[in-house]
Amino acid sequence: xxxxxxxxxxxxxxxxxxxxxxxxxxxxxxxxxxxxxxxxxxxxxxxxxxxxxxxxxxxxxxxxxxxxxxxxxxxxxxxxxxxxxxxxxxxxxxxxxxxxxxxxxxxxxxxxxxxxxxxxxxxxxxxxxxxxxxxxxxxxxxxxxxxxxxxxxxxxxxxxxxxxxxxxxxxxxxxxxxxxxxxxxxxxxxxxxxxxxxxxxxxxxxxxxxxxxxxxxxxxxxxxxxxxxxxxxxxxxxxxxxxxxxxxxxxxxxxxxxxxxxxxxxxxxxxxxxxxxxxxxxxxxxxxxxxxxxxxxxxxxxxxxx
Ligand SMILES: [Zn+2]
Numbered sequence: 001x002x003x004x005x006x007x008x009x010x011x012x013x014x015x016x017x018x019x020x021x022x023x024x025x026x027x028x029x030x031x032x033x034x035x036x037x038x039x040x041x042x043x044x045x046x047x048x049x050x051x052x053x054x055x056x057x058x059x060x061x062x063x064x065x066x067x068x069x070x071x072x073x074x075x076x077x078x079x080x081x082x083x084x085x086x087x088x089x090x091x092x093x094x095x096x097x098x099x100x101x102x103x104x105x106x107x108x109x110x111x112x113x114x115x116x117x118x119x120x121x122x123x124x125x126x127x128x129x130x131x132x133x134x135x136x137x138x139x140x141x142x143x144x145x146x147x148x149x150x151x152x153x154x155x156x157x158x159x160x161x162x163x164x165x166x167x168x169x170x171x172x173x174x175x176x177x178x179x180x181x182x183x184x185x186x187x188x189x190x191x192x193x194x195x196x197x198x199x200x201x202x203x204x205x206x207x208x209x210x211x212x213x214x215x216x217x218x219x220x221x222x223x224x225x226x227x228x229x230x231x232x233x234x235x236x237x238x239x240x241x242x243x244x245x246x247x248x249x250x251x252x253x254x255x256x257x258x259x260x261x262x263x264x265x266x267x268x269x270x271x272x273x274x275x276x277x278x279x280x281x282x283x284x285x286x287x288x289x290x291x292x293x294x295x296x297x298x299x300x301x302x303x304x305x306x
Contacts, residue, residue, distance in 0.1 A: 002126045002284035002292045005303060006030045006090040008118030013109075015101025018188075018212070019063060019074060021205030024097035028117075031090040033124035036248060037083060039066055039073045043096045047071045052080060054246040054269035060262035062203050063099075064243055074099040077262065078188075081242030082110040085179035087250070087295040088119060089126065105187035105211040106227075107238055111180055119303040125283040128291065131253030133278040137267040142259040144268045146244075149254035151291040156236050156257045162191065164215055168233035174241075175294040176301075183241070185227050186234035189213035192221065240265055247273070249281060252291050 007030045014025045031038070037052040050056060050067040058068030063075040073093075079100050083091060085107065093100075103109035134147035152174035159167045172183065190204065190212050198204045213231065214221040228234055240257060243265035257264070272278055284292055297303065 002295055004033045004089040004122045004124050004126050005087050006032075006035075006120050006122055007088070007114065008120040008303075011113060011117040013101060013103075013113055015103050015109075016206040016211075017075060017097065017099030018102035018105070018206045019203045020097070020099045022097050022099065024095055024099060024101055026096075026101060027094045029092040029094065030120060031092045033090060033122040035090040035092070037080060037089075037091050037093065037245075039076070039093045039095060041071055041073065041096075041098070042094050044071060049092075052076060052246055053248050054266060054273060057246065057266050060266050062198070062262075064246075064262045064266070072098065075102065076100050077239050077242035078102075078107050079110055079242070080245045081238050082107040082114065082184065084241050084245035084250075085176060085184055086111065086114055086119060086297065086301070087126070087176055088114065090122065102188075102206060102211045105189075105213070106235070107184040111184045115301050119297065119301060121303045125285060126295070127249045128252050128282050128284060128287055129247050129249035130280050130282055130287075131251070131272070131278065132280060133275065135268065135272045135275060135278055137264060137271050139264060139267070142261070142264055144255065144257040144260045144264045146253050146255050146268055146272055148252075150252060150288045151294050152251045153254040154237050154240055154257070155254065156233055156240060157259070158233050158236050159259050160191075160232070162215060163218060164220060165232050168230045170230060170233045170237060172237050173294075176297050179241070180298065182228075183234055183238050186231045186238050187211075187213050187227065188235055189215065189232055192216045236260070244269060250284075250291075250295070252287060253279075
């Protein structure tokens with residue numbers, strides 16, 4: 001049996017939003033089985049809970065936003081990616097502002113925080129979404145597919161007209177350990193030449209060398225350099241995991257992306273969910289061993305029963 005997970009206790013984290021530039025405090029609370037990941041804006045009077053799922057995504061430009069209008073939470077993708085990466089299914093995320101803090105631009109701070117807080121096991125089986133049929137979405141020359149596989153595999157290709165990035169491809173076989181080692185630490189990135197355009201759109205007001213890899217025309221500007229030579233495509237995989245976790249289940253399927261972004265990831269989720277017969281929801285016990293073993297946690301993070 002592979003059980004659903006939550007946090008062992010509540011934990012508070014403070015930081016700034018990369019787009020809003022605003023300081024926010026987020027409190028993550030343990031939640032019961034089948035609660036899923038839900039957000040609550042505590043700075044708004046009686047704002048209803050926002051369930052994180054593919055259908056509640058209100059915007060996908062430069063970030064993934066849950067909800068729309070005033071009751072929305074922006075830039076949820078890195079936090080959601082870390083929850084999926086550690087097999088955490090149920091959390092209430094209270095936040096006193098419009099955007100999840102960016103931390104260092106990767107998932108490293110969240111992984112550390114969740115590890116220190118502890119992970120608890122709930123007495124109910126995880127559910128898996130098993131892909132039965134290949135689905136494809138495309139926008140211009142960008143595309144993404146999801147197809148049957150015994151466990152989650154992501155084959156990602158990014159292409160940027162920049163001498164440090166160019167074309168990068170990585171095939172990632174999901175496991176919690178691989179996620180922590182290979183994906184969680186990869187930071188978001190931006191090109192200096194896009195900064196003015198993004199600022200005019202009201203974005204990246206909180207962006208800095210402390211929370212993103214910044215590239216000028218030829219090189220990485222950050223004095224510490226890169227964490228991986230292919231950190232860019234690794235971050236794309238981090239984003240992809242966060243966005244497709246909005247399917248609401250653990251996933252048994254292979255995702256292939258070419259020049260994808262939040263919009264394409266969300267379109268892929270929606271098209272899959274809207275295609276009858278393209279998937280089934282099963283409990284973990286009916287899956288192949290390797291899909292279950294992928295959710296083993298490193299020794300230091302072994303969960304407690306709640
Ligand atoms: Zn990202």
